[in-house]
Amino acid sequence: MFQSCFSCPVCKSPLFYDERTVSCKNGHSFDRAKSGYVNLLQSNRKHAAIPGDNKEMVAARRAFLSAGYYAPLQQAVAEEVKKYAAFDGATILDVGCGEGYYTKAIAEAASNANIAGIDISKSALSVAAKHVKSVQFAVGSVFHLPVADNTCDLVTELFAPYCGEEFARVLKPGGVFLSVIPGARHLFGLKTLLYDTPYENAVKPFSLPGFTFLGEREIHQTITIQNQTDLWNLFSMTPYAYRTKREAQQKLLSCTSLTTEISFWILAYRVIKGA
Numbered sequence: 001m002f003q004s005c006f007s008c009p010v011c012k013s014p015l016f017y018d019e020r021t022v023s024c025k026n027g028h029s030f031d032r033a034k035s036g037y038v039n040l041l042q043s044n045r046k047h048a049a050i051p052g053d054n055k056e057m058v059a060a061r062r063a064f065l066s067a068g069y070y071a072p073l074q075q076a077v078a079e080e081v082k083k084y085a086a087f088d089g090a091t092i093l094d095v096g097c098g099e100g101y102y103t104k105a106i107a108e109a110a111s112n113a114n115i116a117g118i119d120i121s122k123s124a125l126s127v128a129a130k131h132v133k134s135v136q137f138a139v140g141s142v143f144h145l146p147v148a149d150n151t152c153d154l155v156t157e158l159f160a161p162y163c164g165e166e167f168a169r170v171l172k173p174g175g176v177f178l179s180v181i182p183g184a185r186h187l188f189g190l191k192t193l194l195y196d197t198p199y200e201n202a203v204k205p206f207s208l209p210g211f212t213f214l215g216e217r218e219i220h221q222t223i224t225i226q227n228q229t230d231l232w233n234l235f236s237m238t239p240y241a242y243r244t245k246r247e248a249q250q251k252l253l254s255c256t257s258l259t260t261e262i263s264f265w266i267l268a269y270r271v272i273k274g275a
């Protein structure tokens with residue numbers, strides 16, 4: 001039996017792992033899936049029967065990321081994690097960790113840290129838990145993290161919903177928050193193919209209430225997607241998959257390669273804890 005990074009969603013006591021379950025001292029017990037993640041999402045916090053990315057979306061994402069197109073971002077995230085939380089006993093929380101592509105790099109960059117990943121999607125976590133054994137994964141909501149106050153040295157959030165109050169709550173005093181957001185021209189080549197008048201992404205000012213801005217890092221490259229499968233997988237993992245008309249999707253299907261910019265910002269913040 002050993003203590004997890006998580007707290008009980010019912011009574012907020014620390015949760016302990018044993019072979020099959022995760023439980024607190026007050027007898028609240030949560031099953032672990034065969035792959036190893038634990039479900040800490042209470043049914044009253046669920047807004048859909050199957051929240052988050054479904055199996056097909058997770059598989060598309062995993063296939064696309066495994067092909068290495070976003071490796072420059074993965075590498076840069078690992079470097080930033082090293083800068084802030086590579087010390088012994090650090091606790092790192094990856095919020096909205098998905099199928100674990102970046103979580104794996106975080107775990108390798110901070111191999112002496114305790115690392116937890118939270119996502120709303122069971123399908124994503126079942127893939128993540130299979131591939132990244134050194135990380136504790138839990139199904140949970142970004143807006144009600146099953147994590148105690150003042151326990152994390154670093155919170156990372158890549159393209160996940162933002163909840164500043166929750167991130168600040170779980171961070172220790174002096175703790176760091178790393179956020180990754182798409183840049184203005186991210187996937188502009190894909191948008192040009194799909195839309196008559198493609199727009200650049202709006203990038204908000206970097207400052208966040210409750211945090212001191214430490215600095216930014218831009219990752220900007222031009223990549224060529226080399227085959228139809230990778231291209232379709234990329235499309236499936238973007239928000240465009242929901243809002244693109246069939247005729248535009250047909251254009252995509254007749255395309256065998258695509259050159260596009262990819263662009264990301266990694267933003268670093270230190271939490272300001274109330275006096």
Ligand SMILES: [Zn+2]
Pocket residue numbers: 008009010011012013024025026027028
């Ligand atoms: Zn409990």
